[in-house]
Amino acid sequence: MFEINTPFVVGTVFAIFGFWMLRHALRSYRKALASEHWPSVKGKISDIHLWGRRNVDGRMQR
Numbered sequence: 001m002f003e004i005n006t007p008f009v010v011g012t013v014f015a016i017f018g019f020w021m022l023r024h025a026l027r028s029y030r031k032a033l034a035s036e037h038w039p040s041v042k043g044k045i046s047d048i049h050l051w052g053r054r055n056v057d058g059r060m061q062r
Contacts, residue, residue: 053060 055061
């Protein structure tokens with residue numbers, strides 16, 4: 001019959017997951033590098049309006 005080589009299967013799954021994580025990290029790194037060239041302005045925030053509920057100190061508040 002066919003015998004499953006458990007260490008090989010587990011190692012393969014971890015390798016695939018590792019490659020996926022590496023790909024994700026490289027994409028994020030490229031985006032971070034690109035953001036250094038975004039335009040910017042100097043200024044001061046004079047007013048802000050928030051909407052919806054948010055978690056403040058473990059409690060949902062408006």
